[in-house]
Amino acid sequence: MTILKTSVAKKVAMALSGLFLVVFLLLHLAINLTLIYPGKETFDAAVEFMGTNPLIQVMQPILFLGFIFHIIMGIYLEWTNRSKRSVKYVKNNQAVASSWASRNMIWTGLFVLVFLALHLFNYFVPFKTQDVSDHYALVTGLFKNPVYTLLYVLAFVLLGIHLSHGFQSAFQSLGTPREKCNKFLVCCGYIFAIVIAVGFSAVAVYFYFN
């Protein structure tokens, strides 16, 4: 574990946990999209699969640990990095040299965390503790609440911004040959960010109006 004490290893750990969560997001989006097409039957089957498949049951606590690690390490790194410049600049024109997304990973991340807590409370907890007979109705019912839907869309827009920097940054931290694949990875990062933000939001907006 001594390797984790170095700043570079912490970056690598952030990158790996982030990419692990990226895989989870894709799976989650695929299931959510079945709410719109093909519809209720497929969604219920997917929920049944997620609730009973042994591999998923093994992965669930690992996913939970992945989230906890990424969140705690992210907050820790932000906290320590802030302490490295005790006297701030009177004038600091940061916007000319770096993107808003790259400078505000902590804030976009924390907002998504707040949403995640709400999401777990609204869906995951009833799913695990109560005998929910109709998951389709539970999920689509939540989107009838305009405040919830607005918060949901905002969270995924911010997650998209988080991913627009995080995706390509993770590969940079892992040392991928930048001169060969940087443009490709940045492009993939933007596409992935848009797919996640638009994909999740579309489901919420669809059920708000239907």
Next chain:
Amino acid sequence: MKLNLKIWRQAGPNAKGRMVDYKIDGVESDMSFLEMLDLLNEKLIGKGDEPIAFDHDCREGICGMCSLFINGEAHGPDRLITTCQLHMRKFNDGDTITIEPWRANAFPVIKDLIVDRSALDRIQQAGGYISVNTSGRSVDANNIPIPKKDADMAFDAATCIGCGACVATCKNASAMLFVSAKVAQFALLPQGRVEAAKRVQDMVAAMDAEGFGSCTNTGACEVECPKGISLTNIAILNKEFLLAQTK
């Protein structure tokens, strides 16, 4: 050209500093930024005031001594130049210019606009070299064939002048661009491969020990670097660091 200057004044390392306003007249557009400060200092000395202390040496953009955070940017509002290469034609008559020292806990202020950048020297001493016997019988480096692409990348990394603009501009006060350039310039060449694993680990350890922040890949360092040191070097450092763990 008349200018309003807001300059950080601090009598010594432990003294409390503050921004002081100055008005200066007679600035020519073809003066360099440092010549403008020279002019201000002559006026201050003429009045019996303490001149403003700032770092400078070659004034040709190669020594890495000049610094200054000008209007919120390291080396001021121009690209691929050091402060000594910044000219007053980049400013307009009547402008207010804010001038601050590099800010990082690893770069403590010595006086006014001068900071102690010896932390970068100590990182370099931790591994930024190759162990070669230079008794006079050493083999000419050019005897070893090196692909042009690798030689060019190593040379580009070696153009880092160690000014510290990357640290100054990074929101985390990280020295990753500096350290990565010093790691990459050797890692890309056969002579540097021999000690590559130890070098990257020692230099990263030294960087952390000096109190620099960690890199979050914002890319601000690359934009503000007067020598255009590429973020590619940071990816090379990360790869070298991971490879070193397997050795």
